[in-house]
Structure formats: structure tokens, C-alpha cells
Amino acid sequence: MTEQKKDYTMQQAALMLDVHRDTIMYWEEKGLIPPARRNQKNNYRVYNIDEVMKIAELRGIGAVDEEAVEREKIKRQLERKRKKQLAAYS
Template sequence: MSEQKKDYTMHQAALMLDVHRDTIMYWEEKGLIPSARRNPKNNYRVYNIDDVMKIAEMRGIGAVDEEAVGKQKYKKQRERERKRQLEA
């Protein structure tokens, strides 16, 4: 049985590549990277880790930070907690 790969949003892929999400859209529009798959529920672009790695290779990005998504979630969680503490 094959393991299903996690899908990432364009924003999450941009975090891993350390580029702005508009950069990914530009690359796609100009044909510099393959078109992204689309989520059938909302038509948003989705990427798995293999897609992100391929983009990095095609655009000459040396390192992909696979932990960037988790770091961003943790940072937002800390910000929410800090905000709640200030409001209390």
C-alpha cells in the first residue's frame, strides 16, 4: 500500500522555497514551472513535497525548508497566545 503524500497550499510551498507566493504564480504564468494541481473542492493550487522539490530544482533553489510550515504554525500559535494574555 502506498503512502499518501501531504498536500500543501501555495503559501506553504512558498514558505518552504523562501519565496513570495506571487513568485510561484509568476513562474507558473510564464511557463517556468509546471502548472500546479488543483484542489477539486475549491480550485486552489496544491503541491506535494515532490512538486516543491521539482520547483526548487528547476529554479535553482539549493535548499527546501520542509520544516518551514511547522515553524510558521508554531509562530502563529505563540502570537495568538501572547495576544490573549495582553487582552486578559
């Protein structure tokens, strides 16, 4: 059985590469990186970790922060929790 690699959104890939999502779009438009795969349901660009690492290699980015996506999720969860708490006290 083959292990399915997780797909990341363009925003998540940009977060891992520490660039703006528009930068990835620009690189793709100029042919500086291979075109992204597309989600068949919504046609959004998607990347797996190998593709993100390849982009980093092609663009001379020394490190890919694979944990950035998880940190961002935790940050957003904490923000939502704090907003709910503030709303409860209002």
C-alpha cells in the first residue's frame, strides 16, 4: 500500500517557503517553477512536500519550514478561542 502525501494549499506552501503567495504565482507564470497540480474539486493549486522542496531548490531557498503550517493552525485556534472567551464576557 502506498502512502498518500498530504497536499498543501498555495498559502500553506508560501508559508513554508516564507514568501507571499503572489510570489509563487509569479514564479509559475514566468516558468521559473513547474506548474502546480490542481485540486480536481475546486481547481486550486496544490503542492505536496516534495513539490515545495523542489520549489525551494529551484529558487535558492535554503530552508523549508515544514512546521509553519501547524504553528499557523494552532495560532488560529487560539485566536478563535480567545474571541469566544471575550464574547462570553461581553
